Amino acid sequence: MTHRISRSRSLGRHALLLVCVSITCFPVLYALLISTFDFQQVFIYPPRLIPGISLLENVGLAWSKVSLGRLLANSFVISISVALGKTLLSILAAFAFTYFRDFPGKNLLFVVILITHMLPLPVRIISTFQLMDTLNWVNTYYALTIPFFASATGTLLFRQFFLTVPASLSDAARIDGAGPMRFLTRILMPLSYNNLVALFMVEFVYMWNEYLWPLIVTTSNEMRVAQIGIKMLVATDAQAEWNVIMAGVILV
Known part of the structure; x- marks a missing residue:
């Protein structure tokens, strides 16, 4: 039964x-x-x-x-760049918060970083666009990638993982003469392989599907992305x- x-x-x-x-x-x-x-x-x-x-x-x-080949290439370059940049900056920021124990004000700074996570893109979009315009980055790969490099989520992900690594491991590395970057590249990054791959894939897919920011910050079809290309196929004078x-x- x-x-x-x-x-x-x-x-x-x-x-x-x-x-x-x-x-x-x-x-x-x-x-x-x-x-x-x-x-x-x-x-x-x-x-x-x-x-x-x-x-x-x-x-x-x-x-x-719609020159879809060019748009797909743009999407690929932008997605790869943002995924790599965001993963690298996240792991470096998290490493600074965990390795340097006497860093003054690090807890307050970490809270400030987390607060930025609560600000959605529509809230920041006007000020960010004005900054891109001031830097003459509108309609460039810089504007399509650099604003996405910072990641509170990625920093939190790696920080929480690094906190699980015993402090004795970093102490032993110091005794053996390993500096901060060597400890990061030789010990922490291999241990963080799953987190690295997960964050990279999530950010790649996120940027591949991004529509609003590329639409605002690009002015020529050569700099558009694939998602906008689909919209261009739909938005025609004749029947779709x-x-x-x-x-x-x-x-x-």
Whole structure:
């Protein structure tokens, strides 16, 4: 009897997971299906469930209409730069808060850093744009990357991990003649490998999906990102070609 109840619960959990996966994957699969249709097939009712033969043509149109290749390259460069910069600055800041024990006012400074985490981008966007304009960074990679380098979340993540490292380990490194940077690169960073990879991936995906800031701080299509490219495909004077738009979405 107990075995049957356990099996029923297991089947119920798997059924629930299957439903959740289906709901999550449906928009992507439907976009892929639409991207295989030609313009007329998109509006057929009832909708077709059999893929068409126009996928490559739609991909080519999406690629050429908004220079999607350039926009994807911009997104990749910006995402990689921000992920690397934010990870590096976060680990250095966290190291300073934990390694230098007699650093005056470090707790107050850490609280100030955490407070900045409560300020969303829309609150900071005007002042940040004015700063970029003053520095003549508008429509440059500097404006698209440098404002995102600082990270209260990343600093907190690494600081909390570094606090779990025994103080005797840093004392032993000092006795052996290892300076702060050597202790960081040879001991702490290898121990923080999982945190490094996790933060890098999260920040890469975050920047890849960023839309508002690149839209505000860029003025030429050559500096736009892929997310804006999809919007450019939609915002046309003629009727939207959803087969081409979905092909662009699949590429992005």
